[in-house]
Amino acid sequence: MLIDTHTHLYVLKFDEDRDEVIQKCLDNDVKKMLLPSIDSETTEALLQLSDAYPDIFYPMMGVHPSSINKESINFELENAKKHLFGSRKFIAVGEIGIDLYWDKTTLPEQIEAFKIQVDWAKELNLPIVIHARDAFDEIFGVLDEIKYPELRGVFHCFTGTEQHAEKILSYGGFKLGIGGVVTFKNSTLSEVLKNVDLKHIILETDAPYLAPTPHRGKRNSGEYLPLIGDKLADIYNCTLPEIAEITTKNAKELFGI
Numbered sequence: 001m002l003i004d005t006h007t008h009l010y011v012l013k014f015d016e017d018r019d020e021v022i023q024k025c026l027d028n029d030v031k032k033m034l035l036p037s038i039d040s041e042t043t044e045a046l047l048q049l050s051d052a053y054p055d056i057f058y059p060m061m062g063v064h065p066s067s068i069n070k071e072s073i074n075f076e077l078e079n080a081k082k083h084l085f086g087s088r089k090f091i092a093v094g095e096i097g098i099d100l101y102w103d104k105t106t107l108p109e110q111i112e113a114f115k116i117q118v119d120w121a122k123e124l125n126l127p128i129v130i131h132a133r134d135a136f137d138e139i140f141g142v143l144d145e146i147k148y149p150e151l152r153g154v155f156h157c158f159t160g161t162e163q164h165a166e167k168i169l170s171y172g173g174f175k176l177g178i179g180g181v182v183t184f185k186n187s188t189l190s191e192v193l194k195n196v197d198l199k200h201i202i203l204e205t206d207a208p209y210l211a212p213t214p215h216r217g218k219r220n221s222g223e224y225l226p227l228i229g230d231k232l233a234d235i236y237n238c239t240l241p242e243i244a245e246i247t248t249k250n251a252k253e254l255f256g257i
Contacts (some may be wrong), residue, residue: 006204025222036095039067094129117159128153
């Protein structure tokens with residue numbers, strides 16, 4: 001069994017054939033899929049999907065950093081907090097973090113939102129799912145300031161350097177989320193992972209984005225997760241069933257599923 005630890009299968013791009021895509025995932029041994037939140041505009045769709053397939057989908061709650069700015073921060077955080085501290089069970093606070101690829105001017109608000117949501121995770125004893133695009137130093141700065149050794153989670157869509165990986169793993173409770181980028185011809189991630197024990201790895205798609213080779217540029221989904229597993233099997237000189245066993249164990253332990 002494979003677990004897709006990061007998929008946005010609830011977004012509009014799947015509205016016309018969502019059930020068919022889910023079946024394709026199941027046919028490719030992807031039996032569980034974790035749903036990170038984006039913002040208030042997609043909250044209802046996320047909850048509806050997790051309610052429709054409670055044995056397959058596991059919801060998270062948080063605010064994506066790209067949805068944070070001066071105008072939106074209060075409303076978005078209030079919406080996420082209302083759900084997170086309500087009666088429904090969520091497996092993580094996410095996806096949260098900092099993204100400086102699209103807009104650097106919102107950095108102060110992104111840092112504020114990240115700190116607040118980490119505090120929620122501490123209060124609820126939940127893992128966090130970190131989005132860190134062009135922002136490793138800023139993320140590390142927040143985590144180093146917080147100094148909370150029990151904090152745990154995953155650096156989603158990890159594409160950093162060996163030094164970044166070492167820093168992340170030094171915190172003690174974090175995994176690296178590996179997706180389609182590892183299959184890209186120009187990616188250096190394979191070399192980085194050769195120095196990372198498989199016990200620190202979980203699999204993800206980030207669907208509908210970042211489809212692995214040979215589907216790069218197309219809509220991504222969990223049906224392609226075995227391709228990412230195959231690439232990791234090459235890197236770690238083992239079999240896909242071994243990759244599946246270890247990464248599934250890692251995901252279950254981290255998210256408590």
